[in-house]
Amino acid sequence: MSELARAAELLDGAGALLICAGAGMGVDSGLPDFRGGDGFWRAYPPYARLGLRFEELADPRHFADDPELAWGFYGHRLSLYRNTVPHDGFRLLRSLGAALPGGARVFTSNVDGQFQRAGFEFVAEAHGSIHHLQCLAGCTSEIWPASGVTVPIDQETMRAVPPLPSCPRCGGLARPNILMFGDFSWVPDRSQAQLDELTAWRRTARDLVVVELGAGQAVPTVRRYAELASAASGALIRINPREPQIRHGRGVSIAAGALETLTRLLPGLRH
Numbered sequence: 405m406s407e408l409a410r411a412a413e414l415l416d417g418a419g420a421l422l423i424c425a426g427a428g429m430g431v432d433s434g435l436p437d438f439r440g441g442d443g444f445w446r447a448y449p450p451y452a453r454l455g456l457r458f459e460e461l462a463d464p465r466h467f468a469d470d471p472e473l474a475w476g477f478y479g480h481r482l483s484l485y486r487n488t489v490p491h492d493g494f495r496l497l498r499s500l501g502a503a504l505p506g507g508a509r510v511f512t513s514n515v516d517g518q519f520q521r522a523g524f525e526f527v528a529e530a531h532g533s534i535h536h537l538q539c540l541a542g543c544t545s546e547i548w549p550a551s552g553v554t555v556p557i558d559q560e561t562m563r564a565v566p567p568l569p570s571c572p573r574c575g576g577l578a579r580p581n582i583l584m585f586g587d588f589s590w591v592p593d594r595s596q597a598q599l600d601e602l603t604a605w606r607r608t609a610r611d612l613v614v615v616e617l618g619a620g621q622a623v624p625t626v627r628r629y630a631e632l633a634s635a636a637s638g639a640l641i642r643i644n645p646r647e648p649q650i651r652h653g654r655g656v657s658i659a660a661g662a663l664e665t666l667t668r669l670l671p672g673l674r675h
Contacts, residue, residue, distance in 0.1 A: 408669055411641045411656045416674050418639075419611030420506025423497055424630035426513055428618020428644065432491040432663035435484070435516065437618070448480075450562040464584045467540050471577055475564035478580050479555025482534050485516040493666035494522035497615070500670055506609045509602050511633075513625045515582050526605070528598040530625055536581040538591045539571035547581050547594045548572065606633065613639045617662040620647050 405413075415421075427437040436447035438458045445452035451461065466474035501508020501524075510519050510527040515534045519527045535550050556565040569578040583590045606612070614634040619626035619642075627642075631651065634640035640655030642648055643666075648659040658665050 407656050407658050408665075411658060411669055412673060414613050414639050414641060414656065415500070415615075415669070417611060418504055418613035420504055420605075420609035420613070421497070421501045421508040422606070422609075422612055422614045422630075422633055423501075423508060423510045423519075424512070424614060424616040424619060424626045424633070425510065425519070426617070426619030426623075426626045428620065429493075429512070429662050430488070430514065430516060430518055431618065432493065432661060433488050433518065435488055435518075448562065450560065454562075459585055462584045464579065464587045464589060467577060467579045471568055472563040472566070474579070475555050475568050476557055476562045478534065478582075479564050480557050480562065481516075482550065482553070482555060482580075483557075485518070485534060488516070488518065490518045490522040491663045493617075493663040494519065494524075496666045496670040498523050500673065506605075506612070509605050511602060511626065511629050513619070513623065515580070526598075526601060528602040529595050530583075530599070530629075532580070532582040532590065532592075532595050534580050534582055536594060537569060537571075537578040538581045539574060540577040540579045540589075541571070541574060542589060543571060543574040543576065545591050545593065546573070547591055550580070611639075612637065613641065615641045615643070617643045617666075619644065 431437050438444045444458040461477045510524050512519065512529060513531050515531055517533055517535045536547050537550050538547050553569050558565060570576065571578050581591060581594065614630050616626065616630040621627065630640060634655060638654035640650060642650050642655060643658045643660065643662055645659055645661050648657040650657050
């Protein structure tokens with residue numbers, strides 16, 4: 405039996421669906437996955453000229469030390485994600501989840517809001533969301549939507565043009581509510597509430613099948629969650645063109661992209 409057929413068999417017997425998604429899920433929508441320095445620099449040539457890597461830019465200290473640099477990076481991404489249309493694989497997954505008695509939930513490390521834009525109601529964003537902001541100085545632990553916030557960018561330097569987003573309470577600088585590298589100031593309350601809802605749902609979900617898409621090993625948050633969620637049953641479908649292997653061989657491993665696989669797999673299910 406082929407891996408695709410095994411995956412279809414698992415999904416045909418599913419009572420609930422957990423979608424675990426990494427950056428690779430957005431590639432088919434035209435989003436960069438920042439895989440390695442070269443991949444990031446292909447997406448952002450100005451940073452290649454400056455010799456700045458993703459890990460260096462995704463550092464919260466820049467908001468205090470060089471806010472135009474910090475908001476240049478995150479402001480550009482905010483605009484990019486707002487203007488990106490989720491690929492059809494999102495719709496296919498949402499339709500499958502709607503047909504199951506236990507429904508569907510999403511666990512993702514992505515901060516782009518693509519699942520919400522595709523109509524998913526329950527999304528646990530483990531690393532926060534670029535579409536929400538918090539106060540840099542910590543005058544409040546409130547998190548507020550970034551709707552209406554625009555950040556003009558100088559495309560040559562990739563630096564933001566003031567005025568920069570500000571805290572409505574103290575008037576100081578705002579930052580995205582995203583967990584960055586070495587970040588001790590991130591306010592986790594919004595993400596934690598999402599994770600708590602997901603945990604409660606998992607306790608009641610029957611015949612749970614986990615579909616993991618585009619989650620690599622460099623930052624293994626999503627892979628670990630998917631493996632733990634499927635540990636008891638082995639009902640894991642890992643879709644990844646470069647790193648599809650599953651530890652201990654439990655589950656289905658498909659070495660292909662998200663959209664290609666979902667388009668071949670989901671329309672033929674019995675649900």
